[in-house]
Amino acid sequence: MSKPVFFDKIVAREEAPARVAALARPVVFTNGVFDVLHRGHATYLARARELGGSLVLALNTDASARRLGKGPDRPLNNEEDRAVLMAALESVSLVTWFDENTPLELIAELKPDILVKGGDYDMEKLAETAVVKAYGGQALAIPFVEGYSTTALVKKIRSAN
Numbered sequence: 322m323s324k325p326v327f328f329d330k331i332v333a334r335e336e337a338p339a340r341v342a343a344l345a346r347p348v349v350f351t352n353g354v355f356d357v358l359h360r361g362h363a364t365y366l367a368r369a370r371e372l373g374g375s376l377v378l379a380l381n382t383d384a385s386a387r388r389l390g391k392g393p394d395r396p397l398n399n400e401e402d403r404a405v406l407m408a409a410l411e412s413v414s415l416v417t418w419f420d421e422n423t424p425l426e427l428i429a430e431l432k433p434d435i436l437v438k439g440g441d442y443d444m445e446k447l448a449e450t451a452v453v454k455a456y457g458g459q460a461l462a463i464p465f466v467e468g469y470s471t472t473a474l475v476k477k478i479r480s481a482n
């Protein structure tokens with residue numbers, strides 16, 4: 322049986338520049354691990370998409386995510402499975418990965434119009450913000466949906482067993 326159409330949203334990093342060039346502007350960009358999807362993610366991504374014509378989501382590879390120190394067994398979901406989950410969301414236009422510690426190089430290459438993160442970030446403290454502003458882009462934080470995080474969810478699941 323053929324894969325669902327939304328799989329077409331998932332592209333290797335090498336293909337990303339060509340695919341992003343074909344997206345509706347303004348191109349919104351966000352990044353993260355997105356290990357176990359929750360309501361805060363879904364709400365945040367829908368709001369991010371509303372800021373422009375398309376939304377590019379860059380996932381940390383498993384190796385990159387492991388360097389973030391979110392926990393010895395994190396990410397629980399591998400980079401392919403995380404990409405499929407994100408691509409299934411209507412708000413997401415394109416999914417790719419980055420293997421570095423931060424998406425700085427990918428952002429400099431793709432030059433999205435708007436960089437967004439959730440409200441748990443201070444955009445002015447991110448090196449990515451200076452890169453985006455240098456070519457005339459914007460860097461915005463989207464309000465945090467209190468009470469939702471993957472870490473909290475994982476703890477809840479573990480305590481239930």
Ligand SMILES: Nc1ncnc2c1ncn2[C@@H]1O[C@H](COP(=O)(O)OP(=O)(O)OP(=O)(O)O)[C@@H](O)[C@H]1O
Binds near residue numbers: 472473
């Ligand atoms: N509750 C939330 N409301 C809004 N944005 C969120 C929320 N949780 C995460 N985000 C955003 O989603 C993106 C991915 O974050 P991430 O995958 O780290 O989620 P997380 O739930 O914080 O995970 P973890 O607890 O493992 O750190 C980031 O841009 C982050 O700002």
Ligand SMILES: O=P(O)(O)O[C@@H]1O[C@H]([C@H](O)CO)[C@@H](O)[C@H](O)[C@@H]1O
Binds near residue numbers: 354381389421423447
């Ligand atoms: O899922 P997270 O922990 O929100 O994603 C991280 O975001 C960092 C942020 O963009 C500041 O640079 C990034 O550096 C890190 O690689 C994760 O994507």
